[in-house]
Amino acid sequence: MKTDIHGLMAEFVNVNELLAAAKAARDHGYRRMDAYTPFPVEDLAEHLGRKKSRVPLIVLIAAICGGTGGYFMQWYAAVIDYPLNVAGRPLHTWPAFIPITFELTILSGALAGLLGMLLLNRLPQLYHPVFNAPGFARASTDKFFLCIESSDPKFDLVATRKFLETFRPVLISEVPA
């Protein structure tokens, strides 16, 4: 059901409470929700039912492209485009081409790693409804938040609040959209 709020935000002081709440919410059938913590928390994503991150795949592809591209560039330059007799070596001196191939593999992999992360996290995104949640600033210090979003099919302002209260959060607030 559609409402004019982003969702309900429960604030916890303890990471374990958050973990429990997240797990329960998931078992209770909630799907569209997210948790906010001041540091990475193991298993939290799993509890929320998120699939594995796709960053590794992106990095792998980029690295392979970078590497092959790098080798091709050197081979093309030295053998095809302008073959020159350098120090009597063969034109295709493959051992000499390895360092640059390697470096380009790393370079493109790393670039893809960070950009991929930002992309998957939809960043940069300076404005986000959750910032409206009261006391959310502490989310980057020492408080733990669970937000069940109004877009969730099972979301119901009253029922969901009741559900969240069962985990005794220090505070439950409506996050304006």
Place this chain on the structure above:
Amino acid sequence: MAYTAQTGPTPDSPKTNLADASAMPLIGPTETFESVTQNIGGIVLTQKPPRSWFFGAGVAFILLMVLLCAISWLLYRGVGIWGINIPVAWGFAIVNFVWWIGIGHAGTFISAILLLVHQQWRTSINRLTEAMTLFAVACAGLFPLLHLGRPLVFYWLFPYPDTMGLWPQFRSPLVWDVFAVSTYFTVSFLFWYAGLIPDLASLRDRAPTRRKKVIYGILALGWRGSAAHWQNHQSAYLLLAGLAAPLVLSVHSVVSFDFAVAIVPGWHSTIFPPYFVAGAIYSGFAMVLNIVIPIRKIYGLENYITARHLNNMAVIMLATGMMVTYGYVMEAFMAWYSGDVFEQSMMANRAFGPYGWIFWALILLNVILPQALWFKRIRTTPATLFFVALAINIGMWVERFVIVITSLQHDFTPSAWRLYRPTFWDWATLAGSIGLFLTLLFLFLRVLPMISIFEMRKLITEKPGGRA
């Protein structure tokens, strides 16, 4: 997952010392999420910088100006202002380059390799050392450009669509250098920034003024610390570490190729890559200690950078130091064992020739003095450790001098042998590059959290009874 708190296995470090080292805490017992955030974030958000910061930054800035003068004069007159000649066509520029690149390595080693082998103690120093890496590589990057006879056309070393239909000569180690160093700088930067994002978010959320909120806010890119964010972040961070780790080994190997690929006696040696990498980490940790020890004192960070950190770094220095020593021994041994007249003559000249005293200074600084690190008292006493680290830093610079100069000065053709004497401008450029390094470092201390806050929080959760 289980964290084991102990240093990685290091061949030359005696077990006993390490055992009680691991007993030492990684973080003060009283620390909480709030306190770490406040103490570390506060330094850049609220505190006025200590008087010593202004003093240090002032000195650094003066040296930076020296660098500017040296560079302007260089561009105006040409590389002839240095002491280089034929046969010694490479002088301080290359020595400094290798030295700075080496120093950078500790940063990547700490943040990447120690992360991969789950060394918790890295957390309180990795941010600072990564920054150090960036600045050191920036300094290093200067020299290959400056030492060109025609710096105006440095871009010919990159492949780009030109009007001549020409390419770089990809068989040259110098071109490998170009790719290695630029890759190294980029990856280090990405790694560093990836780690910064969550902390930038904390700064954003605690910033006292609107201006700071906006600046840190933009830099944080809207980080929310959501489970999804953390999931991708941790995955990416680990991958970057995985990619950076081989860089630690590759970059200085490539730098060593500048010498190993050449046929010059004293350069042309298969032991160079490992020996350079070890040397790089050796000098890198020395530089970390030279920076960290004063800082933790000035900013009162003893709770985060504890005696245990110092100890562990000292142990790594000891280990890499022994590897470097092995390198020296092997060089001499191979010269004798190969029966190659040129190698032998070079080695004899290196030890007993006109630059002999520098060689022995190197042995003293890099081999003899560091043996003090066998004693735990020395490893855990900041003052003594600082002194040893300083010795090693100088020693490693001298090592590069010995490798570059003495080999060129006395190679195949006796009629061409000549001495090399550094000029004022050689020294000015070296001092200036140190100025650049320190200036960047002081700015960093002023505007960014020098310790990874979110990782400290994680540390708290793991310390016994650490739940805040």
Place this chain on the structure above:
Amino acid sequence: MAQIFSRRSDSILRASLLLLLVVTLAGAFVLHTMYWSPYATRETVPLDQPVPFSHKHHVYGLGIDCRFCHTSVEKSAFAGVPTTETCMTCHSQIWKDAPILAPVRQSLATGVPLRWNRVYDTPDFVFFNHGIHVSKGIGCATCHGQLDQMPLTWKSHNLYMKWCLECHRAPEKFIRPRSEIFNLNWQAEDQLVLGKKLVAEYEVHTNQLTDCSMCHR
């Protein structure tokens, strides 16, 4: 907690990031085109000359052979620029009082040479030799274009090294019979077939043509 940024700020940030990207790419592109533009190369840009000499008139109109003025083109690196006397051999009879020829007459009188503006100017480190190109069957038009259509002379190619390489890598695409060197309008019916034949016949050492030493000493 209050939002630091408005909803709009996102679109602004992303837009500006995009803009940054576009600007860098565009910058590179502009630089590149600038290098290849007539502005940088003077390609197709007629140069002012002390005397508005027209190849069109002399070559197309009067049908004077190139070698009448460029005397050393077959035997020297330098094609030769006509001496004042060469000009006056004709212009002492025709157009002897034409005002536009005043500088030429003055040059002859005073013995002070004319100072033409160089149209084809290879850099000092390039050693181009007309003689060998002529004797190996490279026609004037190949590099100098349709001179017989130029009222004022201009550069018909950018003379970048890449341009030189086009021919040095594949002379068969440009080589012509020695008899046709000075014929500005010659066209082969099948250049490649003829080209391959002539390259062999004139003993063009194709494997050497891309050696640096061919042009740089």
Place this chain on the structure above:
Amino acid sequence: MIWRSLDELAAVPAFQSARHNEFPPGATEPPVNRRDFLKLMAASMALASLPACTRQPIEKIVPYVKQPEELVPGNPLFYATAMTLGGFASGLMIESHEGHPTKIEGNPGHPSSLGATNVLQQAALLDLYDPDRSQTVLNHGQPSTWESFATAFQAQMQSVQANHGRGVHILTETISSPTLRSQLQTLLGKYPEARWHQYEPVNRDNAFAGARLAFGEAVEMHCHFDRAKVILSLDSDFLYGHPDNLRHALAFADGRRAQSGRADMNRLYVVESSASVTGSNADHRLPLNATGIARFAYELATRLGLMAAGSPSELTPETRKWIYALADDLLQNEGTSLVIAGENQPPDVHVLAHNINDFLGNIGHTVTFTEPVINPASQIESLRDLIAALHAGSVETLLILGGNPTFTAPADFDFPAGLLKAKSCIHLSTEVNETSALCEWHIPQNHFLESWSDGRAFDGTVSIVQPLILPLYAGKSAHEVLDVVTLGRSDYDIVHDFWSQKMAGLDFEKNWRQALHDGYFANTRLPEKRVSLRTFQITPVAQKTGSLEITFSPDPNIHDGRFANNAWLQELPQPVTKLTWDNAALLSPGFAAKEGLANGDIVDLELNGRRLSLPVWITPGQPDDSIALHFGGGRSHVGRVGKNAGFNTYTLRTSDSLYIGRDVRMQKTGGHYPLVTTQTQHAIDSEERQIFREGTFADFKADPEFAKKSSETPIETLFKPEEFKTDGYRWGMAIDLTACIGCNACILACQSENNIPVVGKDQVSKGRIMHWIRVDTYFRGTPENPDMNHQPVPCMQCENAPCELVCPVGATVHDKEGLNLQVYNRCVGTRYCSNNCPYKVRRFNFFQYADYHDTTLKPLWNPNVTVRSRGVMEKCTYCIQRISMARIGSEEQGHKIQDGQLKTACQQVCPARAIVFGDIGDPKSAVSKLKANNLNFSMLGELNTRPRTTYLAKLRNPNPQLTT
């Protein structure tokens, strides 16, 4: 190079050279100002012009108004001419581009050139363009005109007409020019009381005096080393210092050079008082002080049995052994031996030499005699007369045609003071020097490349000096000055008229044109002269034991000082010592050790009450009790190059000790002076470091393969080594170390051909000399008397060139003909290539060495070679410009380049023909033949660089009696 712009020069009256002290001698770093800055920037951009963000500026193209016939723009022309030094003419062939000479070569047809030149002739080209040359007529130092001088001079001569020219004195240098001599005769005929004096510090007085004593008449001795098997030099530097050195060098080398199936080889004994080029080529070298050499000759003559033993011999056992062996060797080679005495040895020694030659039946075979081509009258006596007249104040007019007596006259003559006593003094000279400064009139003399003249070669062949270029400044020739008082013709008319009268005949014009083409009149060499000995009586001066002696000899580079402003010569490493930019007191290692002296320590020398302080240089092979001084350095009135270069040793040189000064006192002052050298002299530190290979002729015959003994086996490689096969030429070079005499000519030829800049003393001291080919000298044996080995080292053109592999931009790569190219415009200046070059033959432009400012020097540049800018590496590429021109020329005519038709600059200039270049792909080429020789070896071949330049091991031919 090291001059600033011309206009500034013109602004200053050149003779007040004090103002030129602004910057040190040879400083490469002109004072900084904005203009220079922009020029420097422009220069460094120049090579990068297209790729860097600059738009090419519009150049002007300036055709001739009227094209000179036979000139094809862009193609060089060659003209024959001659250069006279010490009176003797040597034929030259000059390359000229669009009317300005750019290169001097030897004239193959000319008997005293044979196609080669020495360093002085090579460097003469730079003198032509020297911006410090005298440029205007000066009257009391104020700029004046030729016309006003002419009128004044004519007036003077009018005034002395009455008393038949009494009081008129003419001082010339040594003259062989028939035209000039006839002009002098006419003048003296017109003014019978006038006097002609002839003096220059390097003269043949001793030789002629010796000849007079021996034969009763002054005759010239001609040596034929090609016919000699055993040669003895008594302090004679006949390969370098002798007027006929080029012919000697070739003949001598022909008697030794590596040839397949050579049966025998000549043997050179040298007894000398300071290490000379000739001495460095000796099979047996005996250092003796100059006085001792007289004694030695005497003892030798006695041993040979020419005369009864006189005073009991006072020889050391070694010397005695030496003499006995030598005597036996000479006696075994009667008629095929040769003894020659040096210019600096007293007449007695020459007499002994003549007698020994006569005794051995060499006269008519290995030595012949002719009338002298120059006036044999004693020059020192001639000058003494002039001095007497001057001091007596009886000189009305002194006309000095060339030379610089104020600087070069013996110190005891006090020439300057005398000169001031002359009523009027006229000085003709190419530079404003010490003498001009004291003269009423100074007339700028034309360089020989600017003027018409003639001269006679050592063998008498009449050589024509014809100009290559119109006088750059308001210069005149000696001919024109003398003609002022008679007809006032141009030098062309004077020379042409003289010969048209002398060779009057129908086809004179034809002969004349032929002579201009050849550079000389055919069949004008002097006929051989029969001579007969007179009895002689000699008692050699016995030197007081323990007394110290000085020997004086001309500077090997700047001669008697006349070339002091020639930067090429000043920067040229002197033979043996490798000193540049200075002369020094050369002492033996033993003596230096005894006195506790190190290189550069300043000592005080006292000779007959005259003192001189100068630094010492320790020279292997110098006799212990003898100090060698070179005269010519330390000029005071000289251009900016010669300023503060060297020390004036003339101040010690008196008329009674012109060559040898005895009873010298030496004191260490404690001062130090930085002497710079291009080679810090190491003996080779290990016998395995077989950079230089040598052996005896006996070894060679025993084991022809001896030179090959080293690890030249190809080394395992990761790749199958790529053969970049070519159907075309494969250039290579072979250098015969036996033939090379170490005369340095190749260095200057290369410098001139390839626009190689001079860097100045300061830069040389920093190890930044630019010479593309260097002559290394390796010493073997004891420092007292080592073997000296010369090894010219150009780029080896390695097939597996280490430099190429490490260049990041491919600025140095191979071409299909096997040249190791250096593409200056691509070079970014990492200098990595030089580090990786085992031969260290690459040179780097640490500063903007090439002078883009000085307009007078631009015409000097070879238009076919890029002028390198700051920050680029440069090196030898086998004169690739010559290869390209030859290839293009031959392909235009549709044939291959013939072997020997294409020569590198170093090869063409080499008097000994030690350097051979050509196509190693052609088995019949000279170079292939040499490379096939057993003596052929690759320098550092064990590094698998596969150099295209290889060497032929040096052979010596020692006397078994002395080696055992």
